[in-house]
Amino acid sequence: MPRTALIAAMNEELAALLPAIEGATTGHCGGREFWLGQFAGEPVVAVLSGIGKVAAAITATLLIDHYQVDRMLFLGVAGGLGEGVKVGDVVVADALLQHDMDASPLFPKHEVPLTGMSRFPVDTAFSEAAARGARAALAGSQARVHRGLIVSGDRFVSTAHESRALREALPAALAVEMEGAAVAQVCHAFGTPLAVVRSISDRADDTAHVDFGRFLREVAGPLGLEIVQRALAP
Ligand code: ADE
Secondary structure, eight states: OOOEEEEESSHHHHHHHGGGOEEEEEEEETTEEEEEEEETTEEEEEEEOOSSHHHHHHHHHHHHHTTOOSEEEEEEEEEEOSTTOOTTOEEEEEEEEETTOOOTTTSOTTOBTTTTBSSEEOOHHHHHHHHHHHHHHHTTSSOOEEEEEEEEOSSOOOOHHHHHHHHHHOTTEEEEESSHHHHHHHHHHHTOOEEEEEEEEEOSSTTHHHHHHHHIIIIIHHHHHHHHHHHHOO
């Protein structure tokens, strides 16, 4: 049975997952606490990624190299960018890109130098299982599940001006967050299957910081738990 990493971006989300891990023991590495046990009968390692691309890349690398995980499910919140991507919706990534990567004119904008890649892929089957889990978790509500491009950068996008600029530069982007593309680059380097699931906490506009806080306190934890339960035991 594969050992699945459950990576949460925020403490509120990890705290909701931990009570569901049976026989949990903890390990420490790289200043992080890792929770090992069984979730819905599957071996898991749960951890807080920390915020931003470097923290996420360190976490993903440790999960692969130190904890030998076979696949990763990254769970968190994001700002909605795509038209019709509303607060409460869920976006499951088809691909991820670093919107703040720019080594032009040496390399095309958004391309990670020397990889020839700007969009990093996810695992299709695992992402579909995660999307099914998200659809089941949202059944009966107005909220929708979207599939498509998620963009990441080391910036909390909190003005309408900035989110408009991102939409213009990357019209396919459905949501913006701060870790997913870094985890995707690590997973690509090691050949580790990945799914990234983001619930939309805000619209990356002038009220983003207020909406973000409220969503984290009230919705993100229980929604994340339900998505993981359904994604791992579809
Ligand atoms: N995560 C949640 N909302 C976000 C935003 N507006 N910008 C970046 N990351 C986010």
